[in-house]
Amino acid sequence: VAIPPGVSAADWANVLKQFTDLIGSQWVFTSDEDIALYRDAYSPFWGEPEERLVAAAVAPDTVEQVSQIVKIANRYHVPLFSISTGKNLGYGGSAGNLSGTVIVDLKRMDRVIEVDDERYFAIVEPGVSYFDLYRHIQDRQLKAWIDCPDPGWGSVVGNSLDHGVGYTYGVYRDHFQAHCGMEVVMPDGEIVRTGMGALPGAKTWGEYRYGFGPTLDGLFAQGNVGIVTKMGFHLLPAPEAYQTSTVTVPRRRDIIPLVKIVNELEYSGAVGMPNYGSALRAFGSNPALAALLNQPSMPSDEELDQFAAQQNRGYWRCELQWYGPASVIAAQMEYAKARLRAIIGATFEDGPLLRFPLIAEQLERVHKVAIGVPNMAIFSIGARSPLNPSPTDGHLWFSPVIPKSGEAILEAQRVFMDVFRQMGTPPLVNPFSTPATWMYRTFIFIMGFPVYRNNPEQNRRTRDAFDRLIKVAAEHGWGEYRTPPAFQDTVMAAYSFNNHALLRVHETIKDALDPNGILAAGRAGIWPKHLRRARG
């Protein structure tokens, strides 16, 4: 039986008895078989001594039970790590940063407290998945949309608290920005509400996020000074229609005016989330391209333009999306095209105008998350193919935030390709790589590093490469927005302005609010005092 670090066997037995008395033995998990379910399925330390393994898990049903669990843990200095639905794959899954932690699994707290489709907000508990909230809205035929990530099995609360993102308009697809008010169990067990929720009987919890006085909410996102038990979120009004148009431009440096124009369109509310790409991304096995990429240095723009012209597919493309009345979509699309025709050789391919509700055949063809429909299709993509004969067991997301400009895309490609070349490892970037646009005001130059369950040597190389990229990114002014626990210390160390002043403030807050250091030790690189010293 695993025992949390620093806790005596007698105290641990006492803690488990108190947990059992509080929530029932069926919701206290201590067997190897049960706690194995809380391993990070994509751990880069799988099967190695450094893998983060939990000591036990508890699944409370109410905020009062969460409060009591925290009080018991505080009394005996038992480390806790809360999860909502535990689906944070690629960023740590349901395992914490510290082995021997007790997982507070909030899956049973799955109540949709309120959804309003006239003022467009929802208030939910952490166990509510995007599927659950979507179902609640559909069953009641409410005229509101959610913005959901891909896949959609995660928690609305959990995704927001990890700064997760979606696919519609900027203010909605930044899921933490779309949140509005919280209920939080503090490290001493006190239950606090933020924003308007702090006002007993408040009528605007889900609408006005600031309430009165300083806002605390950010402390609980990627943080470790509270367990969030309710959150409000802004919802989108269900639109009348949806349409896309994809612009393709022919030359490498066309990405610069393309991003500049699309930024202006997006920030003025004239388009939804743009999706950048390149039809040439799939040409990795093309012999002419392989010859270009195997040169000692990056191919020139002219060489790449020539290759792109030979393929006759354009160099870059960007899918633009519109939501709203059909007449407004038509006008916005025409305006966007007029602006983008300034790029010589730009061509457009319009998608069909879709009026809601969609019929099943239409729904099958659309990118579902773009219209707020949670799904799991990403897991139907084959793991093994002729191009990928040795599929991995998972992935780690490397997610540097870079400026939202074409110049930044070209620079990031060059910098990261150089790093892979120097490391002698297969590159995850090529001259056609484009960043994700989930963030409203920045790009994320995301890459998925492979992990294996039976190849610790490859996992070690992956960890080394990941660490190297974090450091190189920081040298260029790029920091990660989110990262697996194995790299959170390194990422936080990169946010080092003024001798790590940010981390020192976090540590001061941690010590003040959680003096026993029981909540999510090490999350975001913020360790409690007693472990900080041990870690030097």
Next chain:
Amino acid sequence: LYTVLCDERFVESVAFAEEISGSGTPVTRFRGDITDFWYLDLSQRWKAVAVAIAGVTTHGPLFCLERWGWDHGLRLAHRQELSGAGEHETLIMWMIAPYRRDERA
């Protein structure tokens, strides 16, 4: 057995579903994406009662269904990779079934 999943893209999955359905078990047909099965059927069923399901599928659908099953008191009761099956994909024969913690000891 509540249902047997049949990924119509793979002859092995179809054959297994046909064999199991011979004893009266309903067949759930899909093509790689288990979203509809989860959203329209299983998520509601498992909220009411933990029922067993089985199938021959690729890793992706099994990975999702197994994890969802954990939250409803089910576990992977059988898992067998079918050697040589699937043109490119590894196919797995599996069953997810209710798990009684008190029987474990």
